[in-house]
Amino acid sequence: MQFLSDNAAPVHPKVWEAMQAADNPDTPYDTDALSREMDARFSALFGRECAALWVATGTAANCLALATMVEPHGGVICHREAHIEMDECGAPGFYLHGAKLLLAAGEGAKLTPADIDAVLAGITRGVHQVPAHAISITQASEYGLPYRPEELAAIGAMAKEHNLGLHMDGARFANAVAALGGPAVEVAGPVDALSFGFVKNGGMGAEAVILFDTEKAELVRWRRKRAGHLQSKGRYLAAQILAMLDDEIWLQNARAANDAAKIIADEAGDRLVHPQQINELFVRMTAGERAALRDQGFAFYDWDETCVRLVTHWASRHEDSEKLGKAIAAL
Missing domain, CATH: 3.40.640.10 (Type I PLP-dependent aspartate aminotransferase-like (Major domain))
Structure with missing residues (x-):
């Protein structure tokens, strides 16, 4: 994922x-x-x-x-x-x-x-x-x-x-x-x-x-x-x-990507560095929390020492976004 x-x-x-x-x-x-x-x-x-x-x-x-x-x-x-x-x-x-x-x-x-x-x-x-x-x-x-x-x-x-x-x-x-x-x-x-x-x-x-x-x-x-x-x-x-x-299609795809990001954002809560508006999320996370998510099969980039970047796209599966959102909420 x-x-x-x-x-x-x-x-x-x-x-x-x-x-x-x-x-x-x-x-x-x-x-x-x-x-x-x-x-x-x-x-x-x-x-x-x-x-x-x-x-x-x-x-x-x-x-x-x-x-x-x-x-x-x-x-x-x-x-x-x-x-x-x-x-x-x-x-x-x-x-x-x-x-x-x-x-x-x-x-x-x-x-x-x-x-x-x-x-x-x-x-x-x-x-x-x-x-x-x-x-x-x-x-x-x-x-x-x-x-x-x-x-x-x-x-x-x-x-x-x-x-x-x-x-x-x-x-x-x-x-x-x-x-x-x-x-x-x-x-x-x-x-x-x-x-x-x-x-x-x-x-x-x-x-x-x-x-x-x-x-x-x-x-x-x-x-x-x-x-x-x-x-x-x-x-x-x-x-x-x-x-x-x-x-x-360009606009339909963008809406789909944004919607997939919103599913994650709704669970991330006050971990968000900025409110979700498009398909990029910046989420505060410790090194241990990042490792825990990666152990569950989630791939993402470290942005800096304080947060990670999560990006969805037009073909992102909502079930994957839901799993990631719940995993973040459970940290």
Whole structure:
């Protein structure tokens, strides 16, 4: 019974079917019919014009989006526990040709205008310091906490005031939409670019870079090729993404993952570090308690010395969540 990560989830059957259906000759790279359909499908989803490009990984999606906003001498304001800082092996600096991450604090790995302002206030020496060119936020945050529309609006206003690009790492964007119950456009807020995650939510190997400034799409196409992410049979990536958009499978899967996490959260009680909102839980636990759960067959990651991280996914069995919840309650 594993609760390691939603990356460990199986591929949704509709994704396999779509890839099989795409297994016919078509034009290469991103000139096939499925790849050319993505702009219109995402524009309909968000209710505004956008450009959508596939890539294979979330790291590439984040970095290619940021590369449209940040010059090599610039910086990206992000939370000190953001994925681009903690889990991407320096990829932002690689893709952005040396641009720097400017780290901010914030409760629950979320940023507020005050957190951003604290970073901006420290940049005072002209050409002697790295200027901020963009802000990157994660929806939902690394602690599973979604930004609400009013929070996004405040950050968007600050980005506009300081002429900064606004990027959203949406690895679990679907889970945030499911948790907040609003349309995708509200959960994205006033961002310039969004990394729309599919792999964690039932995809096999495809993520989407969504550009609300459509003029930047051509720049991403060149950078995607240069970074080795222009796959010659791109139709198979597009097929995965479009299949997840059909019948709102992306949203159904996210709701299922969130529901499975809630079963555990209801039993965990005051052990929760943060209230459960999406499919991630952070649960206070001693070393002995962790060992006791692992002895019962539960797999999960240690987050730090005080807590563990539990992650459910679209195919998590409710009976496994119930067993884990009861086991935590019995500790």
